[in-house]
Amino acid sequence: MKSLSSSSVGGIARRGLLKLAAAAAGALLFTGAAQAQAPAKIKVAAIYTVPVEQQWVSRIHLALSAARNRGEIDYTFSENVTNADYERVMRQYAEQGNKLIVGEAFAVEAAARKVAKDYPQTAFLMGSSGKPQQPNFSVFDNYIQEPAYLTGMIAGGMSKTGKIGLVGGYPIPEVNRLMQAFIEGAKEVNPKAEFTVTFIGSWFDPPKAKEAAFAMIDKGADVLYAERFGVSDAAKERGKLAIGNVIDTQPQYPETVVASALWSMEPTIEEALKQVKAGTFKADDFGQYSLMKHKGSSLAPLGTFEQKVPADLIAKVQAKQKAILDGSFTVKVNDKEPKSSAR
Known part of the structure; x- marks a missing residue:
């Protein structure tokens, strides 16, 4: 049997390592490409003053959960938040880098609008009896x-x-x-x-x-x-x-x-997410998306x-x-x- 010299063994080893390194690099490139192709998830937070089982809030929670299940968003929420604590929770979610914050401003209009002014790069979509507030405070309602x-x-x-x-x-x-x-x-x-x-x-x-x-x-x-x-x-x-x-x-x-x-909140949430992704979100009235013609x-x-x-x-x-x-x-x-x- 022909014996192998130490130099031959070293050469084989080096070639093997090179192949392994090439394979590993290829795998990393493939993984990186896959990650690059995968759309980034949007961080979304919601604030509710009642349990998510309550009729009105349950529709918002359902629509956001559906977007999360589709892989579009990272969704977190707080329920049973008191009016006195609402502003603090809004600020906390804004500080955490959430791109869209959804909630109900009916009893906390002044506080909610103040927070929106302090975080102009964050999109706010709030149930409200009032009008939109430039540049980032949009309103919605269940126009059913x-x-x-x-x-x-x-x-x-x-x-x-x-x-x-x-x-x-x-x-x-x-x-x-x-x-x-x-x-x-x-x-x-x-x-x-x-x-x-x-x-x-x-x-x-x-x-x-x-x-x-x-x-x-x-x-x-x-x-x-x-x-x-x-x-x-x-x-x-x-x-x-x-x-x-x-x-x-x-x-x-x-x-x-x-x-x-x-009431279906899906058309409203889908439009808001579309605008946030495109960087075109602005203060607007999203109430129209609750009409029957929009399947809201x-x-x-x-x-x-x-x-x-x-x-x-x-x-x-x-x-x-x-x-x-x-x-x-x-x-x-x-x-x-x-x-x-x-x-």
């Missing part, structure tokens, strides 16, 4: 008055007593316009309908909302507009009907919730009530929905506090 009008039509047609109750959180424009649209829809079908309106002074107090609903039922209401959680529970216990708001709760109340006006809102399927709602009523609702979508009918925005009309 269109499907709310349609659910009002259903309520007006399904009520046997002609007495309808509405339970809301606070009489702010965002709630008022939905109730007003609901009332107008009900009056289109039943001009003689009477309405009892109550605000419970809380965004999340199901027991209080339930008690308010019981009081309405005691006065003859047989259909209830559940702007807050707790109302459908009262309707279920007393064998009455309910109309949902923002989310579809019929699966939980199959014999109670006839229909719901649904819709009428929930009748589901378990499909055979219980009269065919002629369904036909009227479908015709009105078509008119809304083709622009031949516009649901008027009325931000004034609705008042009870029941005697």
Whole structure:
């Protein structure tokens, strides 16, 4: 057998090392290229004053979670943040380098706008009753008055007593316009309908909302507009009907919730992320992305009530929905506090 010299062994070893080094370099280049091709994730933070299970907030949380699951964003959030602590949490998230901060400025307008001024390179998208603030404070709202009008039509047609109750959180424009649209829809079908309106002074107090609903039922209401959680529970216990708001709760109340006006925050979040990625985010009103034409809102399927709602009523609702979508009918925005009309 031919023996190998030490120099030959050294040469083979060196060639092997060179091959390994080349392979390693190639792998690093491939990894680097892959990383270069992968879009960078945007850091996004959200601040909620209530639990993420609450109707309104749950829609924002769902849209941001979907973007996170698609790999577009790194998403973190804080829930149950008090109004007194809101500004501190906003600043903390801005200092941590989040490119987009989403939240609700309804009770903390001044503080939220102050923070935005102090961090002009951060994009802020806040639920607000006010207008955008240059250069980086955009506002949004659940403009779901269109499907709310349609659910009002259903309520007006399904009520046997002609007495309808509405339970809301606070009489702010965002709630008022939905109730007003609901009332107008009900009056289109039943001009003689009477309405009892109550605000419970809380965004999340199901027991209080339930008690308010019981009081309405005691006065003859047989259909209830559940702007807050707790109302459908009262309707279920007393064998009455309910109309949902923002989310579809019929699966939980199959014999109670006839229909719901649904809100989807996805179009709003997708547009905001698009602008942040492009570096074009500016102060704007994103409320338009909640309209039915942008698929930001819709009428929930009748589901378990499909055979219980009269065919002629369904036909009227479908015709009105078509008119809304083709622009031949516009649901008027009325931000004034609705008042009870029941005697």
